[in-house]
Amino acid sequence: MKARTPMARRGSGPAQPGRLLLVEDDPALALMLSWELEERGIAVSLACTCADAREPSQALGFDAVLVDADLPDGDGVALAQTLAQRHPRGSVAIYTGHHGIAERLAEGDRPSVCPVLTKPVALAHLLRVLGLAAMDSAPRQGASDNGGRHPALPPVEVTDGAP
Numbered sequence: 072m073k074a075r076t077p078m079a080r081r082g083s084g085p086a087q088p089g090r091l092l093l094v095e096d097d098p099a100l101a102l103m104l105s106w107e108l109e110e111r112g113i114a115v116s117l118a119c120t121c122a123d124a125r126e127p128s129q130a131l132g133f134d135a136v137l138v139d140a141d142l143p144d145g146d147g148v149a150l151a152q153t154l155a156q157r158h159p160r161g162s163v164a165i166y167t168g169h170h171g172i173a174e175r176l177a178e179g180d181r182p183s184v185c186p187v188l189t190k191p192v193a194l195a196h197l198l199r200v201l202g203l204a205a206m207d208s209a210p211r212q213g214a215s216d217n218g219g220r221h222p223a224l225p226p227v228e229v230t231d232g233a234p
Contacts, residue, residue, distance in 0.1 A: 090116070137201065
């Protein structure tokens with residue numbers, strides 16, 4: 072997925088594209104999150120498994136990586152920690168639907184080097200954690216007066232089924 076507009080990254084000079092690697096195996100969630108981020112000028116590359124994430128992460132320079140903790144082919148937490156070590160200049164965060172995982176990681180034998188977010192994650196908070204907070208205030212095309220959660224849709228006429 073490609074971004075449609077540039078973003079200014081962390082107040083550093085001229086606008087440049089922000090690049091995020093999103094590692095998420097839920098297609099609906101990946102699509103929704105990609106759409107929201109791309110509207111803010113962030114180029115999103117999607118990986119659905121640990122194996123998919125390893126290949127582009129080695130070849131491409133990402134500003135940030137967001138990894139689901141539970142992936143079908145491996146441990147998303149371990150993947151996030153590996154990516155954080157390989158790309159120390161980028162932000163890496165883990166997100167999960169399992170409450171209490173951050174506490175378990177802090178107490179366990181492999182403490183997380185990455186922030187752990189619990190789904191659902193407010194987009195503004197996600198952007199702050201990933202160092203992309205400037206994008207939360209970016210104007211978005213098609214935003215409605217519903218808090219910017221989705222584009223304005225045309226009214227739908229509801230009928231009783233009669234022609």
